[in-house]
Amino acid sequence: MSVRGETRLWIAQxxxxxxxxxxxLVHLATMIYAVRGGLTGAEILARTxxxxxWLAFYSVFVLAxxxxxxxxxxxxxxxxxxxxxxxxxxxxxxxAMLLAWMGMRxxxxxxx
Amino acid sequence: xxATLRVRVWRGGAEGAFREYxxxxxxxxxxxxxxxHVQRHLDPTLAYRYACRVGMCGSCAMTVNGQPRWTCRTHVxxxxxxxxxxxxxxxNLPVIRDLxxxxxxxxxxWARAKGQFRGEKKRSDDFARISPxxxxxxxxxxxxxxxxxxxxxxxxxxxxxxxxxxxxxxxxRAWTLVNDERDAQQAARLRxxxxxxxxxxxxxxxxxxxxxxxxxxxxxxxxGLKRAVAVxxxxxxx
Numbered sequence: 057m058s059v060r061g062e063t064r065l066w067i068a069q070x071x072x073x074x075x076x077x078x079x080x081l082v083h084l085a086t087m088i089y090a091v092r093g094g095l096t097g098a099e100i101l102a103r104t105x106x107x108x109x110w111l112a113f114y115s116v117f118v119l120a121x122x123x124x125x126x127x128x129x130x131x132x133x134x135x136x137x138x139x140x141x142x143x144x145x146x147x148x149x150x151x152a153m154l155l156a157w158m159g160m161r162x163x164x165x166x167x168x
Numbered sequence: 169x170x171a172t173l174r175v176r177v178w179r180g181g182a183e184g185a186f187r188e189y190x191x192x193x194x195x196x197x198x199x200x201x202x203x204x205h206v207q208r209h210l211d212p213t214l215a216y217r218y219a220c221r222v223g224m225c226g227s228c229a230m231t232v233n234g235q236p237r238w239t240c241r242t243h244v245x246x247x248x249x250x251x252x253x254x255x256x257x258x259x260n261l262p263v264i265r266d267l268x269x270x271x272x273x274x275x276x277x278w279a280r281a282k283g284q285f286r287g288e289k290k291r292s293d294d295f296a297r298i299s300p301x302x303x304x305x306x307x308x309x310x311x312x313x314x315x316x317x318x319x320x321x322x323x324x325x326x327x328x329x330x331x332x333x334x335x336x337x338x339x340x341r342a343w344t345l346v347n348d349e350r351d352a353q354q355a356a357r358l359r360x361x362x363x364x365x366x367x368x369x370x371x372x373x374x375x376x377x378x379x380x381x382x383x384x385x386x387x388x389x390x391x392g393l394k395r396a397v398a399v400x401x402x403x404x405x406x
Contacts, residue, residue, distance in 0.1 A: 062363035063401040066394070134364070135329035 057145065065127050072124035079117040104166040111167045118159030126152040169193060170251040173244065175202055177214065178256040181263050186254065187211075199239035199247065200228050203255065203267065215266040223381065226317030230267050231256040236322035238315075238381040258322040260335075274318050274335065281338040281366070282357040287350050296350045304347040311344045311389050313382050320376035320386055332365040336376035336386035339367055343389030346396055358393075358400050367393040 057065075090103070104110050126148040133139040133148075173193050176186040191205050200218055207214040218228035223241040230239050232247050233254050247253065261269035289296065298305050320336040321327050327335045334342075342361045345351050361367050367390045376386040400406045 057364070059359050059363040059366075060401060060406050062368055063397055063406060066368045067398050067401065070398075131369070135326070140364075 065130070068123050069127040072120045072127075075116065075120040076124055079113070079120060082113065083117065101166060105168070107167070111163065114163045115160065118156065118163060121159060122152050122156040125155060169245075172251065173202060173248065174252050175206065176252070176254045177203070177206060177267070178263075179214070179266055181265055184263075184266075186256075193244065193251070197244045199230070199232055199237070199242045199244060199253065199255070202244060202253065203230075203239065215264070215268045217268050224315060226315035229258055229317040229319045229322070231258060231322065236319040236379055238317055238319060241381065258318055260322050260324065260327045261318065269318075271318060274321055274337070275316070277334045277338040278316075278341050280360060281334045281342040282353060282360045283338060283341040283345065285345060285348065285351055286353050288352045289350070298349055304349060307347045307392070308344045311340050311384055311386075314340055314384060315382060317381065319379050319381055323375040323379040325373055325375060326369050326371060330365070330369055333369050334361065334366055336370075336390065339370075339393060340384065340386040340389045343392050346393065355400070355405055358397050359406060361393050362397040362401075362406065367397060370394075 090100075129151065130144065130148055133144050171193060173191045175189045175191050177189060178184055179187045189206050189210050191202050191210075194201070200221065203214070203216050204218075207216065216228075216230070218240060219225040220227075221240045223238060226238070228239045229236060231237075232239065232242060233249060233252075235247075236258055237247070239255075244253065255267060257263045257267050257269045261271065261274060264270050287296075300306075300309075314337060316337060318337065320340075324333070324336055326333050339361055342357055345357060346354065351357075370387070370390045372387055372391070374387045377384070377388070380386065397406065
């Protein structure tokens with residue numbers, strides 16, 4: 057990959073990390089708040105179904121994960137397994153698509 | 169303090185074994201004194217490298233009890249485990265023989281990181297005037313005292329994992345030039361130090377900063393390079 061491409065990936069990973077830091081805080085705080093006094097599936101669905109704010113927040117969360125995780129894994133694969141080059145990047149693109157699909161499927165699963 | 173030191177010294181190349189020597193222990197003895205005693209009195213075939221003996225030339229670095237160190241300024245009292253010292257060549261560099269490593273790749277990487285100064289002024293031009301108090305000059309001052317001993321390179325995990333990685337010393341050198349207002353190859357240097365072989369591979373483990381005998385912080389320089397490269401990329405100048 058070109059130096060410009062590598063630099064863009066680095067910027068994307070740092071930016072997505074900043075988004076994730078905020079998302080994880082909101083996610084944990086909401087969970088702790090929501091779980092007080094027990095929690096049922098019906099209660100969760102009552103909160104999430106039809107909630108545009110919830111959909112927007114968790115869509116951003118999933119997209120940030122989709123950007124962040126494969127770039128981090130890219131370095132792990134290179135340094136631990138010596139896997140570099142196009143085959144690695146193609147595999148990671150597939151992994152990113154899998155993350156996005158699974159994540160958004162979960163988000164829509166409790167929204168719709 | 170025991171009267172003798174038991175010193176295990178690496179003998180051979182990439183393949184080899186430790187051999188043990190007994191060396192008289194003395195007051196204010198440095199690790200380089202120990203190696204020199206072995207070579208002069210016990211085994212003249214031992215290969216090692218040194219020059220200045222006062223921490224200026226950067227040629228005597230070795231792995232002492234598992235840690236890379238400059239041996240001429242390392243006192244035995246500080247590093248001996250009881251009466252034992254283990255000496256090996258620097259890590260992450262090919263071993264030529266015994267305690268001598270091949271430093272070519274290490275210095276070639278300085279060149280690859282565009283570690284050369286290139287000015288624009290001619291002999292007839294006036295001097296460049298750089299205030300010692302300017303921010304960029306202060307950044308240069310903080311990083312300029314590198315003696316090229318390769319202790320940081322030997323301590324670096326990323327250099328062990330990625331053979332193309334330029335390493336802390338070369339990137340530290342590039343950082344001094346990125347902050348040199350007189351230098352005329354800034355864009356090319358940022359391209360040279362970016363990417364998988366450059367600053368973006370650094371995990372900020374800080375082993376280089378922890379081990380640098382001159383108390384420099386290549387980690388800070390590498391972080392500076394990441395910022396400079398990111399700014400250049402966002403402005404379309406990379």
